[in-house]
Amino acid sequence: MGKVKYLLVDMSILPEIYAKVVEANGYLQSGEATSASQAAKMAGISRSAYYKYKDKIFEYNEQGDDVTAINAKLIDNAGVLSSVMNELYLAGANILAVNQSIPVNNIADVSITVRLSQTDVSTEDLISKIKNIGGVKSAEIV
Incomplete structure (x- = not known):
């Protein structure tokens, strides 16, 4: 596998699933959700979709x-x-x-x-x- 490359992209041009994964991660970090399954459900996505992207999508923090x-x-x-x-x-x-x-x-x-x-x-x-x-x-x- 080659070197990991990153892009900074405006969320408005991305598929909605990416925003939902960030939302689910927020539920986990804040403690509102106690499991990935619960966080995915709260964000309105499937658990499998969450697991597919959870380690690849991060919110930029200015x-x-x-x-x-x-x-x-x-x-x-x-x-x-x-x-x-x-x-x-x-x-x-x-x-x-x-x-x-x-x-x-x-x-x-x-x-x-x-x-x-x-x-x-x-x-x-x-x-x-x-x-x-x-x-x-x-x-x-x-």
């Missing part, structure tokens, strides 16, 4: 481009990470994931994955604000 990782070194004091989270909240960032290492020499490495589509400040200003929080040794966008 928001994926604004996902950013912030790496920071924080002093192991109560409230430092909370203050960083609050600054992200105030900027309008959507926090997707937080990973923190066990502190070594009183410093913890933290990686925060955020979606910045609703932020009111530039990434440079956001990092600057985070760096000014007491207990933050460093912060950078990666």
